Amino acid sequence: MIPEIDRIRTLLTAAGCAWTRPRAQVLAVLTAVAHPLRVEEIHRRLGDPRINLSSVYRALHLFHRLNVVRRLLLGDGAARYELAEAYRGHHHHLVCDACGRIEDVSRCPLEGRDLGAALGAAAAFAVRSHSLELFGL
Amino acid sequence: MIPEIDRIRTLLTAAGCAWTRPRAQVLAVLTAVAHPLRVEEIHRRLGDPRINLSSVYRALHLFHRLNVVRRLLLGDGAARYELAEAYRGHHHHLVCDACGRIEDVSRCPLEGRDLGAALGAAAAFAVRSHSLELFGL
DNA sequence: GAGGATTTGCAAACGATTTGCAACGGCCAA
DNA sequence: TTGGCCGTTGCAAATCGTTTGCAAATCCTC
Ligand SMILES: [Mn+2]
Ligand SMILES: [Mn+2]
Ligand SMILES: [Zn+2]
Ligand SMILES: [Zn+2]
Numbered sequence: 646m647i648p649e650i651d652r653i654r655t656l657l658t659a660a661g662c663a664w665t666r667p668r669a670q671v672l673a674v675l676t677a678v679a680h681p682l683r684v685e686e687i688h689r690r691l692g693d694p695r696i697n698l699s700s701v702y703r704a705l706h707l708f709h710r711l712n713v714v715r716r717l718l719l720g721d722g723a724a725r726y727e728l729a730e731a732y733r734g735h736h737h738h739l740v741c742d743a744c745g746r747i748e749d750v751s752r753c754p755l756e757g758r759d760l761g762a763a764l765g766a767a768a769a770f771a772v773r774s775h776s777l778e779l780f781g782l
Numbered sequence: 783m784i785p786e787i788d789r790i791r792t793l794l795t796a797a798g799c800a801w802t803r804p805r806a807q808v809l810a811v812l813t814a815v816a817h818p819l820r821v822e823e824i825h826r827r828l829g830d831p832r833i834n835l836s837s838v839y840r841a842l843h844l845f846h847r848l849n850v851v852r853r854l855l856l857g858d859g860a861a862r863y864e865l866a867e868a869y870r871g872h873h874h875h876l877v878c879d880a881c882g883r884i885e886d887v888s889r890c891p892l893e894g895r896d897l898g899a900a901l902g903a904a905a906a907f908a909v910r911s912h913s914l915e916l917f918g919l
Numbered sequence: 920g921a922g923g924a925t926t927t928g929c930a931a932a933c934g935a936t937t938t939g940c941a942a943c944g945g946c947c948a949a
Numbered sequence: 950t951t952g953g954c955c956g957t958t959g960c961a962a963a964t965c966g967t968t969t970g971c972a973a974a975t976c977c978t979c
Binding site: 742764782 | 887913
Binding site for chain 2: 924925926927928929935936
């Protein structure tokens with residue numbers, strides 16, 4: 646099926662983790678949508694009502710640890726998840742202050758910037774990733 | 783006393799809000815430290831044990847609404863607060879993936895960037911603020 | 920200092936997330 | 950293909966940070 650899912654399945658196997666129905670379905674949901682989803686939303690979209698909400702949480706934890714998904718915290722109480730950079734590409738988000746709508750920005754405003762220079766004194770710091778959200782209207 | 787606190791007090795008054803002991807002490811804590819604090823930490827540092835944790839939450843809400851403090855969500859369960867841009871200047875944070883230590887970066891890697899250009903299609907979006915955190919070691 | 924409006928302390932409610940545990944189901948070896 | 954082991958799940962209860970209702974305390978204006 647979808648090549649990303651195959652890649653991820655292989656990755657799970659390599660990490661010694663089982664390929665189970667909850668995990669597969671959570672991934673199916675995440676690959677099917679274009680924007681970050683709350684856990685509750687992911688759970689609701691699973692084809693299978695037998696799957697428990699806590700299994701979704703556990704799957705997302707595992708995926709996050711294996712860098713399969715990215716977790717976003719946008720200020721309302723709930724975390725949002727989307728496929729990680731390796732599967733959806735590096736991008737950032739516009740968050741509307743008024744209605745809360747979220748949109749992707751594929752061009753990274755940091756590209757070409759020498760982050761090391763910006764750090765200055767804290768040169769001992771090796772940047773591994775960054776999180777950038779733009780808020781507005 | 784500290785000029786920032788006077789400014790903020792004036793601002794509260796202008797907004798029709800009272801200058802009360804909990805609010806003053808929360809501000810005193812925030813102006814005294816250089817890094818973002820969790821609500822629980824702020825509460826612990828108040829000189830006065832009579833002040834209730836929920837008053838700290840309420841004070842921080844008010845301050846956040848009036849743009850006196852900034853709220854940071856760094857991925858562990860708890861929000862962190864620090865004085866807002868107008869009082870501490872625009873800056874970002876380094877977050878250590880290993881130990882969780884947080885450090886300020888005063889140079890903004892976005893300065894001089896035309897965010898509008900980076901947005902591309904979503905030109906209808908007016909960026910009012912941005913949040914950038916750098917993760918690494 | 921008195922009056923009325925705001926704010927506080929307290930304790931209970933809340934929503935998101937995590938956890939213990941017994942039943943279950945992938946996965947590998949036979 | 951089957952058997953069985955060990956990781957995984959469903960379920961319900963616990964936890965955590967945060968919010969809220971309400972009566973009492975505090976602030977601000979006069
Ligand atoms: Mn996205
Ligand atoms: Mn800071
Ligand atoms: Zn970027
Ligand atoms: Zn900046």
